[in-house]
Amino acid sequence: MLTEEANVILRGGVSSQLKEDERIRYVADRNATLKIARGNRYEHFEPSPEKIRHGDRELQVFVWVGRTYIAE
Numbered sequence: 001m002l003t004e005e006a007n008v009i010l011r012g013g014v015s016s017q018l019k020e021d022e023r024i025r026y027v028a029d030r031n032a033t034l035k036i037a038r039g040n041r042y043e044h045f046e047p048s049p050e051k052i053r054h055g056d057r058e059l060q061v062f063v064w065v066g067r068t069y070i071a072e
Contacts, residue, residue: 010045013064030060041069
C-alpha cells in the first residue's frame with residue numbers, strides 16, 4: 001500500500017488484524033472518513049489530531065469508529 005508517500009496509520013478495530021503495510025498508507029484527504037472494504041463490510045476510520053513517528057515519517061493516526069455491511 002505504500003505506492004505514494006505514506007501519511008496515515010490505522011489504529012483500532014480491524015487494524016489489529018491487518019499487516020503493518022496495510023495499516024500504514026497514503027490518504028489523499030486526511031480530514032475525511034476512510035472506508036476500507038473487507039469482505040462483506042466496510043471498516044470506517046476517522047482522522048484524529050494525534051501524530052506518531054514511524055521511521056523518518058510523521059503519520060496521522062486514524063481511529064476505527066465502526067463498520068457497515070454491504071447490501072446485497
